[in-house]
Amino acid sequence: MTTGASSLPTVRSAVLSLLRSFGMTTIFGNPGSTELPMFREFPADLRYVLGLQESLAVGMADGYAQATRNAALVNLHSAVGVGHAMGNIFTAFRNQTPLVLTAGQQARSILPFEPFLFSVQATELPKPYVKWSCEPARAQDVPAAIARAYYVAMQAPRGPTLVSIPVDDWDRNCEPVAARKVSTAVSGDPALLAEISRALASAERPVFVAGAAVARDDAWDELIRLAERHNAPVWASPHSARNSFPEDHSLFAGFLAPDREKLVRSLSGHDVLLVLGAPMFTYHVEGFGPHVPPGAQVYQLTDDPAVASWAPAGTSVVTSLKLGIGHLLEGEMPRQRPAPPRLIRPPRLTGSPLTDSYVVQQIAALRPKGSIIVEEAPSTRGPMHDYLPIVARDTFYTCASGGLGHALPAAVGIALGRPGERVIALLGDGSSMYSIQGLWSAAQLKLPITFVIVNNARYEALRSFGRHFGLEKTEGTDLAGIDFSGIARAQGVKAERVSTAAGLDQALQTAFALNQPMLIDAVLVD
Numbered sequence: 001m002t003t004g005a006s007s008l009p010t011v012r013s014a015v016l017s018l019l020r021s022f023g024m025t026t027i028f029g030n031p032g033s034t035e036l037p038m039f040r041e042f043p044a045d046l047r048y049v050l051g052l053q054e055s056l057a058v059g060m061a062d063g064y065a066q067a068t069r070n071a072a073l074v075n076l077h078s079a080v081g082v083g084h085a086m087g088n089i090f091t092a093f094r095n096q097t098p099l100v101l102t103a104g105q106q107a108r109s110i111l112p113f114e115p116f117l118f119s120v121q122a123t124e125l126p127k128p129y130v131k132w133s134c135e136p137a138r139a140q141d142v143p144a145a146i147a148r149a150y151y152v153a154m155q156a157p158r159g160p161t162l163v164s165i166p167v168d169d170w171d172r173n174c175e176p177v178a179a180r181k182v183s184t185a186v187s188g189d190p191a192l193l194a195e196i197s198r199a200l201a202s203a204e205r206p207v208f209v210a211g212a213a214v215a216r217d218d219a220w221d222e223l224i225r226l227a228e229r230h231n232a233p234v235w236a237s238p239h240s241a242r243n244s245f246p247e248d249h250s251l252f253a254g255f256l257a258p259d260r261e262k263l264v265r266s267l268s269g270h271d272v273l274l275v276l277g278a279p280m281f282t283y284h285v286e287g288f289g290p291h292v293p294p295g296a297q298v299y300q301l302t303d304d305p306a307v308a309s310w311a312p313a314g315t316s317v318v319t320s321l322k323l324g325i326g327h328l329l330e331g332e333m334p335r336q337r338p339a340p341p342r343l344i345r346p347p348r349l350t351g352s353p354l355t356d357s358y359v360v361q362q363i364a365a366l367r368p369k370g371s372i373i374v375e376e377a378p379s380t381r382g383p384m385h386d387y388l389p390i391v392a393r394d395t396f397y398t399c400a401s402g403g404l405g406h407a408l409p410a411a412v413g414i415a416l417g418r419p420g421e422r423v424i425a426l427l428g429d430g431s432s433m434y435s436i437q438g439l440w441s442a443a444q445l446k447l448p449i450t451f452v453i454v455n456n457a458r459y460e461a462l463r464s465f466g467r468h469f470g471l472e473k474t475e476g477t478d479l480a481g482i483d484f485s486g487i488a489r490a491q492g493v494k495a496e497r498v499s500t501a502a503g504l505d506q507a508l509q510t511a512f513a514l515n516q517p518m519l520i521d522a523v524l525v526d
């Protein structure tokens, strides 16, 4: 029964074999002394993707995990690495992206002496933005901790987990841990789902609001079928981080504002409101009065029990969206209803002067079919809704948190996760600077990403918020004097600065034909 220690695997080989079983063979990170033994004799079937700061490693892993619908592994360096990563850990938590984070810890025997790089409360540091964290009591327990971290990260609501690993653990021996099948889907209460089916069937004017969980759960086709069956307009939920319904579909109603009064106005006149895979609701500004149209029957399907618990109105069912919508598709057929009015799109622009609206209009016109937009250009989001409709499944990503510094590295991760597909990172000049060194990773990995900088030489979103709060002048919002082409070229990325419509069109065509990254610095008129 008992085998000699030498015939047992090392912690390292037990963890690597788990990673292979979980399909986590791409590892994102920024290494340090306390992690080096993790990758002694780094195996050829694994790939280490270097981020030039930990926030980049987490952002890339987030994009990769979302693109592949599997947890990604991120290797962080002790307390300082977790600290640098924290902004994008917060975003991954809000995005519900499954990540297994490992953080290096000093050797167990010197921990009483507060050594260099010691992480004092390693498991507390990333809370509350990890779902679970652990520093195993013994080296032998590290593989089981990694397995648990993976299963927890993958269970809805998905999100990051962290294992703190003392540096001397990797070369110890342990019992191997076998990967298991652990279910991640949750099937909602059939009686409640039947009640929603009946309410939908007898509604006069139902309306749907769709959020990111529809896309995360790959329920794109199911939602189209449900909307068509009920002739129900579909709104995108406020600040949705994914695309859940084709924006060129006759039933697409538009984007709900993250503002209570405006949102209720948009939904008024409907007798049944069904919120699918979104919180009810994400607000960005204070508002008052009812959260939902008075008198409407309100229902919500969500994969997140917390979101169900704080919804201000109606009946909430905790369920995987694919299963939940699938159930609703089996319900009674509704009565005949007239088609809702079609969304009216604004007229085409000429490009003189060069505005953010023209930039996104031309991206829409010239981009390869099926290309993926990764957005972090705050004041361009409105123009994007008007001029750059997202029409195919899984072709739009942004952060759900509001934290800048995510999209640039996420674009790198998405491009890695979806090889051969065109990725377009639409970035504000300010936003791009939070993680600009991700351009280096794109160049090294030769990824077909087009980075478009919407260069208005300012933090425009904050200027407009300043007006909302009645400020006469908003301090700290001027960004003049940044040479984005120079920054890109210095990191090995081809770049062009454009300030006319013709220059932009030409640069977009060049960039979309390239099988490597290119940055376009689109300088707008004031």
Ligand SMILES: Cc1ncc(C[n+]2csc(CCOP(=O)(O)OP(=O)(O)O)c2C)c(N)n1
Binding pocket: 087, 376, 377, 378, 379, 380, 402, 403, 404, 405, 427, 428, 429, 430, 431, 432, 456, 458, 459, 460, 461, 462
């Ligand atoms: C990490 C982080 N810091 C600060 C902010 C506040 N913030 C929101 S929008 C914005 C300006 C972004 O500027 P830019 O990318 O140039 O876009 P623009 O507003 O000009 O469209 C800032 C600083 C934030 N959201 N996240």
Ligand SMILES: [Mg+2]
Binding pocket: 428, 429, 430, 454, 455, 456, 457, 458, 459, 460
């Ligand atoms: Mg700007």
